[in-house]
Amino acid sequence: MKWKLKDEIVDTEMCAQCSTCAIVCPNNLVKFDEKPYLGEECLRKGHGMCYEVCPRVNSFKYQVKIRERFKEEYYYAKGDIEGQDGGVVTTSLKYLLEKGEIDGAIVVGRDEYWKPVSMVVQTAEDIVKGAKSKYTVSTLEALRKAGELGLKKVAVVGLPCQINGLRKLQYFPYHSRHDFEIGKDGKPVKLPKIEYFIGLFCTKKFEYDNFKEVLEKYGVNIKDVEKFDIKKGKLLVYLKNEVKEIPIKEFKPLSGCKVCKDFTAELSDISVGSVGSPEGYTTVIIRTKKGEKIKEALELKEGVDIEKIKKLAEKKVKEFKEEIEKRRKEGKKISLYWLGDYGGVKKEPTGSYFIRVRAKPGQWYSVEELEKLTEIAKKYNLRVKLTNRGTFEYHGADGFEVENIIKEINEAGFITGSEGPLVRAILACPGEGNCGSGLIKTYELAELIEEEFKEYPTPNKFKIAISGCPSSCIRAQIHDIGIIGVKYPKVNDNCNGCGRCYEVCKLECIYIRGSYSYTNYNICIGCGKCIKACPNEAREVLEEGYIMYIGGRGGKKIVEGFTLKVKDVEEMKRIIRKTIELYNKYAIKPQRERLSDVIKRVGKINFIRELMS
Structure with a gap:
């Protein structure tokens, strides 16, 4: 059969x-x-x-x-x-x-x-x-x-x-x-x-029949044994009036x-x-x-x-290592079961393995880090795939080399992982200081979030994205947690109605009346372009902080998360922490339910009420 x-x-x-x-x-x-x-x-x-x-x-x-x-x-x-x-x-x-x-x-x-x-x-x-x-x-x-x-x-x-x-x-x-x-x-x-x-x-x-035979060889009837123990390479056999010692190597x-x-x-x-x-x-x-x-x-x-x-x-x-090497030399079939001890390792259809290196926060790498990762690929003849989350994936790894490869990855300052039901590598755009539209330092924020939630267990994959502005080039809205930096404007007495703010506003939420500009806050998304563009310093920050999207997802079915306004990083981290807690609490189908599914089943109002409690 x-x-x-x-x-x-x-x-x-x-x-x-x-x-x-x-x-x-x-x-x-x-x-x-x-x-x-x-x-x-x-x-x-x-x-x-x-x-x-x-x-x-x-x-x-x-x-x-x-x-x-x-x-x-x-x-x-x-x-x-x-x-x-x-x-x-x-x-x-x-x-x-x-x-x-x-x-x-x-x-x-x-x-x-x-x-x-x-x-x-x-x-x-x-x-x-x-x-x-x-x-x-x-x-x-x-x-x-x-x-x-x-x-x-x-x-x-x-x-x-x-x-x-x-x-x-x-x-x-x-x-x-x-x-x-x-x-x-x-x-x-x-x-x-x-x-x-x-x-x-x-x-x-030990095999029972062999165990019994060895005892008989040493004159022991197994029915007379009161207790067994193993110490210093010997089996101690406790009988009514004596203790017999049998070398462990005697047993199979x-x-x-x-x-x-x-x-x-x-x-x-x-x-x-x-x-x-x-x-x-x-x-x-x-x-x-x-x-x-x-x-x-x-x-x-x-x-x-x-x-x-x-x-x-x-x-x-x-x-264990000696036995595996012995069997390998003899050409015996070996299940590399122990590779499940490591994160980010999976078997490919070809029989080789891929190893996923967890991306650095915001996908920023130094030249030296890239050189180290490339050297590993060259040494082990691996193909490299850069994922859409900026993660390095090595493909075509020999299963018997996987542990050595992981050791070198760790020595280079990286960990493997970001695969399976856990918090994946945090995606972030270049952000303030690297992009003219950036309103927040996305790299620093990604580091803070990574520090607490790296490889944190969840019922299914859990993705976090940080966008430096509402343009959201990385589609923060369709992540389990999306974070967008925002700055809403107000106009001061320096305004002379020059119209520059009107020209740069892509949503046409600004209009000019005489020597003054006005903002329609029902349309404004807080991109801050008008504040940066004003030649007269007439536009200031009325309110700044973050918009968080909770429960979005891409893939098979697209869902946009619901939004919350957050003013500081500590409150943001609390919301992430609580969201994951509720996800773990209410998920009933691990690896089948994304956060969006759980929110839909529990009810958005109920979820938000518990989230903010």
Whole structure:
């Protein structure tokens, strides 16, 4: 049977065996026994959700990271329930259940032969049953069971690959650009909301049969084992009256684990493991706001040996690179899934990659910067496309060179990005000092806005444009946020009716009566041309500031945004901030709804009322 994941990931030994694909199939066609397989024929041949959530197709880490705003706070702790090392995971889950933060948790328990079993737990007693570490293939299929049981919100305890797959599930519409796949019954798979992601440190997993055989070789009956642990390159096997040490190299790691470089479960809310902590304690890395809540359950102490953690993390990355290079030399098919860790990188139809360099504010580049960008293109034999937002795009990049190219882009003072559902590069005209019509310094304003909103996550692309005057050569009116500088005139006693202002006014909103000029403010757009042109300094500034357009868009359907008058930059930034906040709040179809769609659905009056509150 034809199955896209089998051809591209499973048969190429790239599969992480995380089981995310088995969780999401609405027709329950994807089965899992050590690795995924297709139980029945798939009408779409795997061109669906199973493929799209796979972390080994594309990690999608960049988009997850800008949304979760990850950090790293290192502590060690001991829980009040017995578990692996300090029992932090069991204590944290008990706390979340008692506080009503979750209805249940998805953990991995075991049978009497230490074969991992995916479990839904809803009580503290059940949590303890899944408290010890397992080092063979485990799945999280109980997430699906939790949905069938009617659970609404859960915590998940998983390995780095599993957390990656489930984060892709959490943000599914943001990378797939559509909703969950619909099954034959007309419904998507029913899953609870994952409220908390608890990640476990992981060097690698082992094949169960091989794991059991090695234990038997060392005289260990797996039924007699009370606990496993890994320390200093050895598997510690805790029996009733002794602890046996078996070199890790004796065990056969999963082929997919060899191409993993995430040791600490970087996409979790909290990451836990024994490395870096005193004996009997657990290292805890707090990464997100959700992770902050879990801190309340634990008595945290500082003093983690961070270097020890980094050393193991670097070792895993080194082994990953060596394995990839080995497979490359052998001519094996490799999914470059990790390129999803970077912003602005996409695969082209030809199989090569394009890399988008985020444009400088207002699209101003120094000669030296242009030389550096050109040198990179020459070095890697890349084609260069200048987009209509002044962004550099490199095309034709070899996938294995992408990380090196990005490193050189960063060293040149640039970042990659400005692609996907986020605030794109800010477009600006030359502005005051560079264009005779300019009323505001567009470059300085673009810098201020870029500083706060660069790569800021949104439900769909979000474009900002700044025009130095109402001529709006850059079409600020059809951007999500458009900003136009304005100056409205007033006439003083120096006016002698010479008529120069009348001649330069393209909208014919000025008329002369005797020795005096008058302005029709119902027509005047505040371009300021009459103020600059008056030879007698008879026209002064009555009012100046900015006109903001909110909710415009170009592309498939043209929409002009509604307008607001703004006097200063701080108020402007507040409005941008609030607009994005409301967009994120009310969007229900990520990657399908632009801001204009949300405003239309919510109602312009309602949107403006909340925007200005």
